[in-house]
Amino acid sequence: xxxxxxxxEKKDIFVQMDELDIRVGAIHTELGALKxxxxxxxxxxxxxxxxxxxxRQLFKREAELDRKVVSASAPAKRKIAEAGHExxxxxxxxxxxxxxxxxxxxxxxxxxxxxxxxxxxxxxxHLRTEGDCLFCLSFLxx
Ligand SMILES: [Zn+2]
Numbered sequence: 001x002x003x004x005x006x007x008x009e010k011k012d013i014f015v016q017m018d019e020l021d022i023r024v025g026a027i028h029t030e031l032g033a034l035k036x037x038x039x040x041x042x043x044x045x046x047x048x049x050x051x052x053x054x055x056r057q058l059f060k061r062e063a064e065l066d067r068k069v070v071s072a073s074a075p076a077k078r079k080i081a082e083a084g085h086e087x088x089x090x091x092x093x094x095x096x097x098x099x100x101x102x103x104x105x106x107x108x109x110x111x112x113x114x115x116x117x118x119x120x121x122x123x124x125x126h127l128r129t130e131g132d133c134l135f136c137l138s139f140l141x142x
Contacts, residue, residue: 047127113128119136121135121139123135
């Protein structure tokens with residue numbers, strides 16, 4: 001009776017160990033997935049921090065540039081307005097739209113690209129992590 005009972009107990013322990021083994025395996029798999037997730041989040045965080053730093057610097061430079069453009073263009077606009085005999089307001093606006101604005105926009109994009117950002121419509125605004133981008137370059141050469 002004792003031996004039989006002992007065998008049954010042994011069998012139970014092996015079953016329990018097998019079950020535990022399976023559970024530990026599942027936990028191990030889950031832990032691995034979590035580790036991978038944390039790694040991805042840390043990489044994302046690093047990338048976003050870099051992107052944020054570059055954008056901060058860019059905005060700072062952009063704001064400084066805007067101040068210079070405003071102070072430099074204000075007297076020029078007045079001169080043009082004085083020179084124009086018919087509707088000076090319209091001619092000033094037209095110049096800003098057709099001449100200055102478009103060239104400036106292209107310059108801004110070129111600068112943005114050289115700051116390390118995508119300007120192509122595929123990855124626009126993202127940090128360029130793998131050197132030159134063919135989409136961006138084809139856009140710049142237009
Ligand atoms: Zn690109």
